Amino acid sequence: MASEADLRARLQRAGQQHLLRFCAELAPEPRAALLAQLEALEPEALRQHCQRAAAACARPPGPPPDLAARLQPLPPERVGSASEGDPQTRRLWEEEGLHQIALNKVAVLLLAGGQGTRLGVTYPKGMYQVGLPSQKTLYQLQAERIRRVEQLAGERHGTRCTVPWYIMTSEFTLGPTARFFKEHDFFHLDPNNVIMFEQRMLPAVTFDGRAILERKDKVAMAPDGNGGLYSALEDHQILEDMERRGVEFVHVYCVDNILVRLADPVFIGFCVLRGADCGAKVVEKAYPEEPVGVVCQVDGVPQVVEYSEISPEVAQLRAPGGGLLYNAGNICNHFFTRDFLRMVTRELEHLLQPHVAVKKVPCVDEHGNPVKPLQPNGIKMEKFVFDVLPFAKNFVAFQVLREEEFSPLKNADSADRDSPSTSRRALLAQHCRWALRAGARFLDVHGAQLPEQPSLPGSTEPPAICEISPLVSYAGEGLEEYLRGREFRPPLILDEAMARELQP
Numbered sequence: 358m359a360s361e362a363d364l365r366a367r368l369q370r371a372g373q374q375h376l377l378r379f380c381a382e383l384a385p386e387p388r389a390a391l392l393a394q395l396e397a398l399e400p401e402a403l404r405q406h407c408q409r410a411a412a413a414c415a416r417p418p419g420p421p422p423d424l425a426a427r428l429q430p431l432p433p434e435r436v437g438s439a440s441e442g443d444p445q446t447r448r449l450w451e452e453e454g455l456h457q458i459a460l461n462k463v464a465v466l467l468l469a470g471g472q473g474t475r476l477g478v479t480y481p482k483g484m485y486q487v488g489l490p491s492q493k494t495l496y497q498l499q500a501e502r503i504r505r506v507e508q509l510a511g512e513r514h515g516t517r518c519t520v521p522w523y524i525m526t527s528e529f530t531l532g533p534t535a536r537f538f539k540e541h542d543f544f545h546l547d548p549n550n551v552i553m554f555e556q557r558m559l560p561a562v563t564f565d566g567r568a569i570l571e572r573k574d575k576v577a578m579a580p581d582g583n584g585g586l587y588s589a590l591e592d593h594q595i596l597e598d599m600e601r602r603g604v605e606f607v608h609v610y611c612v613d614n615i616l617v618r619l620a621d622p623v624f625i626g627f628c629v630l631r632g633a634d635c636g637a638k639v640v641e642k643a644y645p646e647e648p649v650g651v652v653c654q655v656d657g658v659p660q661v662v663e664y665s666e667i668s669p670e671v672a673q674l675r676a677p678g679g680g681l682l683y684n685a686g687n688i689c690n691h692f693f694t695r696d697f698l699r700m701v702t703r704e705l706e707h708l709l710q711p712h713v714a715v716k717k718v719p720c721v722d723e724h725g726n727p728v729k730p731l732q733p734n735g736i737k738m739e740k741f742v743f744d745v746l747p748f749a750k751n752f753v754a755f756q757v758l759r760e761e762e763f764s765p766l767k768n769a770d771s772a773d774r775d776s777p778s779t780s781r782r783a784l785l786a787q788h789c790r791w792a793l794r795a796g797a798r799f800l801d802v803h804g805a806q807l808p809e810q811p812s813l814p815g816s817t818e819p820p821a822i823c824e825i826s827p828l829v830s831y832a833g834e835g836l837e838e839y840l841r842g843r844e845f846r847p848p849l850i851l852d853e854a855m856a857r858e859l860q861p
């Protein structure tokens with residue numbers, strides 16, 4: 358371990374010697390912890406990071422003034438659709454996806470390093486349960502969808518196959534996530550096929566470029582954004598692991614969408630058949646200010662412009678038909694070939710520009726007393742996972758139906774959007790639709806049939822509570838044999854045991 362004098366010299370080179378301000382008054386243990394933390398910060402990288410943050414902060418806030426003139430919607434030939442077009446083509450995509458899964462060529466990769474600040478929980482978001490009758494957490498729903506898609510592909514091709522689950526965590530989420538999976542016996546997945554790895558952390562910085570002390574003995578650190586994926590893949594040799602397993606296609610997704618279709622065969626098949634190296638699922642934006650990135654072109658090159666970086670005027674622009682001009686909402690579901698990821702980690706990672714997030718960062722005052730700032734006082738620098746899109750040789754977008762595939766959990770229930778209640782409703786409405794479509798009939802307490810509304814929107818309370826285990830159906834398939842022509846008094850909880858009972 359480096360001596361305090363060494364560290365002081367290193368910090369001086371980085372212009373950050375204030376981080377040792379309280380060192381002399383610390384007890385041996387916290388002192389050693391602080392020194393260890395500081396030792397891990399490479400001086401030149403630290404200097405650059407702090408300077409970059411201050412420089413970014415000095416620029417006028419908001420999107421670059423010329424951005425609007427450089428934007429264009431994606432050309433239609435780059436966009437496929439899961440819902441429009443003929444069912445035959447959709448079946449072809451699905452077949453191709455299932456085939457690749459059966460060949461063990463598909464992996465899923467979860468971005469789960471975030472802190473869930475907006476949701477207001479202190480544990481990883483994936484451990485959250487939104488109050489479904491089954492009480493399943495987001496992690497459990499995802500694990501079960503992996504098992505089901507493996508089963509569907511395996512049955513179709515008469516083989517046993519595996520979709521490995523890579524989980525990128527951070528210092529905040531690795532410990533609790535790993536414990537949670539162990540406690541739940543990896544939700545009956547083989548632990549060898551669940552690979553957790555950690556993304557890097559970066560210091561939070563004041564507006565004038567000084568790294569922030571969160572406590573006398575600790576620098577305030579934050580994960581380096583979901584675009585930290587690319588250095589984390591390299592740090593932990595994840596692409597080598599994929600290569601060993603024969604994985605060629607990776608579905609990357611973020612943790613908070615309760616309707617996420619892991620390794621979605623339709624999306625995978627579409628991307629593979631189009632020869633894409635990089636793809637993104639999109640939904641039609643719900644309203645101009647919706648906090649979703651916009652998939653579009655900048656200077657003729659496909660890119661996502663994040664909601665925090667688009668001006669309200671541009672977000673509100675209308676196309677000739679009356680819809681939003683920039684209506685391809687990014688749902689943080691990406692397709693990458695392993696070769697593309699390899700090229701990014703080897704050659705391009707350093708070209709990704711960090712984005713600036715101005716935040717309230719808990720810190721200490723000049724006497725070392727803890728302060729919970731009421732106003733933003735610091736900058737976190739984050740890379741974005743989609744910033745590799747411009748490097749793709751053949752990027753495609755794939756439009757899906759919001760009510761079937763997108764209901765993110767971002768906020769606490771005090772918000773009226775993207776909350777536990779809206780996620781729960783979206784999932785239950787979807788399952789109710791699936792059940793009605795498969796021919797189930799729901800009865801009220803008096804035995805009278807409830808009105809059928811097969812086009813139930815995800816935003817309203819469904820007429821009957823119905824939850825279908827992902828182990829029984831991945832995307833609404835195969836339910837007729839259990840439900841057709843049958844009457845149920847809600848709640849209907851269709852899990853594997855009930856499915857066995859209902860089997861003709």
Ligand SMILES: CC(=O)N[C@H]1[C@@H](OP(=O)(O)O)O[C@H](CO)[C@@H](O)[C@@H]1O
Pocket residue numbers: 583611648649650651661663664686687688689740741742743765
């Ligand atoms: C950097 C990044 O991936 N941002 C994504 C991500 O936003 P967050 O606010 O970071 O959760 O998920 C959104 C969809 O839920 C997507 O629209 C957006 O572009």
